[in-house]
Amino acid sequence: MVRFISFTYLFFGVVFFASAQHPEMVTQKKRLDFAKMYFELGGNLIPSFTGYGMINNEIEAINNPASFSPYLNWGAFHFWGHAEFYVSIPLTQFNLSSSSDSDYELTNAVVTGFRYLPWAYKDQQLTPYMGLSWQGTEFKQIFGIETDQPTLSKDFGIMPEIGILYGYKGFTARLGASYSQNTQWNYPISTNQFQKIETPDFALQLGILYAWENSHSKNKEVNKRWNAYPRVSNLNTGATTEGDFFIAAGPSTSFSTESSGYNNSQLPYLQSQLTSELYFDLAVGYQSNSADYFIVLSFRNPQFEASGYGTTQTIQKTSLAFEVCKFITDYTGFAPYIGLNMAYDHIQYSENTNAHDIDTQSFEPGLTIGWDIVPGKVEEALILRTNLRWYPFSSFEVEGITFDFGQLEYNLIQAVFYPGRLIRSRRL
Known part of the structure; x- marks a missing residue:
C-alpha cells in the first residue's frame, strides 16, 4: 500500500x-x-x-x-x-x-x-x-x-x-x-x-x-452531415434504411471465472483457472437501423491447456452463440450496447495421465456487453466493435467431480463489415 x-x-x-x-x-x-x-x-x-x-x-x-x-x-x-x-x-x-x-x-x-x-x-x-x-x-x-x-x-x-x-x-x-x-x-x-x-x-x-485519423469521409458533404449530429443521440438518428446485414471477425481470448474443483483436488500442481490461446470470433448478423438493435450468430473455438510434471490437460471448446443486443446511446461515435445470448457448447476434455476423455454438449445462457466505434452512425461500411460475453454457469464433470468452467470471452477488436452500406455509398 x-x-x-x-x-x-x-x-x-x-x-x-x-x-x-x-x-x-x-x-x-x-x-x-x-x-x-x-x-x-x-x-x-x-x-x-x-x-x-x-x-x-x-x-x-x-x-x-x-x-x-x-x-x-x-x-x-x-x-x-x-x-x-x-x-x-x-x-x-x-x-x-x-x-x-x-x-x-x-x-x-x-x-x-x-x-x-x-x-x-x-x-x-x-x-x-x-x-x-x-x-x-x-x-x-x-x-x-x-x-x-x-x-x-x-x-x-x-x-x-x-x-x-x-x-x-x-x-x-x-x-x-x-x-x-x-x-x-x-x-x-x-x-x-x-x-x-x-x-x-x-x-x-x-x-x-x-x-x-481515419474517421473522415472523402466526401466533404458527408463530413459536414456527420459533424452536425448531436453529441448525444440515438444511433439511428438520420437513418434512411430499415437495416443491414453484416459479417465480422476479430481476435479473442477467454478466461475462466471459477476455480476448478477437479484440479484443486486431483491436480493441485496445475492451474485451476485457465486462460485460452488467442482465437478468432467469426460472426454474421443483422442490424436494425430503425430500432437500434442487432442480432448475431457467433462462432468461437478457444483451446485451453495446462501442463506440468508429466501431466497435460486440454480443453477444446467449440461454441455457437445466438445473441440479441440493444444500443444504449451514441456519444460522438462511441455506441455502447448490452444484450443476452444463448450458446451451444461442445467441450472435449482430455488428460494424458489418467486417460480421461470427456465429450459433452450443453446450452449456456450468457450476458453480452460491448461498444461500437461509429463516427458515421449507420452509414459506415466498416466499423470496429468490442464484445465481452459472460457465461457464469458453464461446468462439466470428470470422474464425478465438477470442473467449474465459467467463462469471460473478450473479443478484443472486431472488424464489422456491412456490404449493403458499401453499395449505397458508391451510388452517391
Missing part, C-alpha cells in the same frame, strides 16, 4: 510538471475528431527477483534476472485526445542475463486498458496520463535440467499505471510505469510441494506509437 501511495504521488508530480510547461488550449470539439487510431511497439522492463526451485532434492533460492518483454498495442485516442483505449499483445521475453541452472517466464496475457489524459494529447508537448489496465499474468519458474514445470496464471488483475507521452508528426514516444498489487505465487516446485514466490510489482514501459 505504501508503494501504491508513492506511485500516486509520483503521478501528480508528473502532472504538475507538465501543466507548468503546457497549459491546455481550448479547441472546437467536432464529432469526426473524437478518435484517432494508433499502433504501438514497445516493451515492459521487469526488475530481477528471487525464485525458488527443487534442485538435487533440496529447496534452493534462484536469482531471476531482469527481463524485457516486447508488446504490440492497438489502440486509439478518444474524447478529443483526453483518453486512450487499447489492447496489448505480448510478443516474447528477453532475460537480460542467463543461467544454466534456472530460467523463468513472466508475461502478461492479452491486456486491455484505459488511460486518462488531463490535458489533451497534442504534438510537440509533454502529455501526462494515468490509467488502469485489466490483464492476466502468467508465471513459470524453470529449475534444474527439467523444463516441465507448470505455468500458473492470475486473471482479472487490475494494474494502475502512469506515464508521459511526447508526440511529433504522428509519432509518439511513451515512458510509463505500471504497478501490480497481486504478485505472490504459491508455486508447485514438485507435485506435492509448494513455495511462495513474489514477482516484481513495478514494471517500466517504453514504446513508440504512430497515430492517424
Whole structure:
C-alpha cells in the first residue's frame, strides 16, 4: 500500500510538471475528431527477483534476472485526445542475463486498458496520463535440467499505471510505469510441494506509437452531415434504411471465472483457472437501423491447456452463440450496447495421465456487453466493435467431480463489415 501511495504521488508530480510547461488550449470539439487510431511497439522492463526451485532434492533460492518483454498495442485516442483505449499483445521475453541452472517466464496475457489524459494529447508537448489496465499474468519458474514445470496464471488483475507521452508528426514516444498489487505465487516446485514466490510489482514501459485519423469521409458533404449530429443521440438518428446485414471477425481470448474443483483436488500442481490461446470470433448478423438493435450468430473455438510434471490437460471448446443486443446511446461515435445470448457448447476434455476423455454438449445462457466505434452512425461500411460475453454457469464433470468452467470471452477488436452500406455509398 505504501508503494501504491508513492506511485500516486509520483503521478501528480508528473502532472504538475507538465501543466507548468503546457497549459491546455481550448479547441472546437467536432464529432469526426473524437478518435484517432494508433499502433504501438514497445516493451515492459521487469526488475530481477528471487525464485525458488527443487534442485538435487533440496529447496534452493534462484536469482531471476531482469527481463524485457516486447508488446504490440492497438489502440486509439478518444474524447478529443483526453483518453486512450487499447489492447496489448505480448510478443516474447528477453532475460537480460542467463543461467544454466534456472530460467523463468513472466508475461502478461492479452491486456486491455484505459488511460486518462488531463490535458489533451497534442504534438510537440509533454502529455501526462494515468490509467488502469485489466490483464492476466502468467508465471513459470524453470529449475534444474527439467523444463516441465507448470505455468500458473492470475486473471482479472487490475494494474494502475502512469506515464508521459511526447508526440511529433504522428509519432509518439511513451515512458510509463505500471504497478501490480497481486504478485505472490504459491508455486508447485514438485507435485506435492509448494513455495511462495513474489514477482516484481513495478514494471517500466517504453514504446513508440504512430497515430492517424481515419474517421473522415472523402466526401466533404458527408463530413459536414456527420459533424452536425448531436453529441448525444440515438444511433439511428438520420437513418434512411430499415437495416443491414453484416459479417465480422476479430481476435479473442477467454478466461475462466471459477476455480476448478477437479484440479484443486486431483491436480493441485496445475492451474485451476485457465486462460485460452488467442482465437478468432467469426460472426454474421443483422442490424436494425430503425430500432437500434442487432442480432448475431457467433462462432468461437478457444483451446485451453495446462501442463506440468508429466501431466497435460486440454480443453477444446467449440461454441455457437445466438445473441440479441440493444444500443444504449451514441456519444460522438462511441455506441455502447448490452444484450443476452444463448450458446451451444461442445467441450472435449482430455488428460494424458489418467486417460480421461470427456465429450459433452450443453446450452449456456450468457450476458453480452460491448461498444461500437461509429463516427458515421449507420452509414459506415466498416466499423470496429468490442464484445465481452459472460457465461457464469458453464461446468462439466470428470470422474464425478465438477470442473467449474465459467467463462469471460473478450473479443478484443472486431472488424464489422456491412456490404449493403458499401453499395449505397458508391451510388452517391
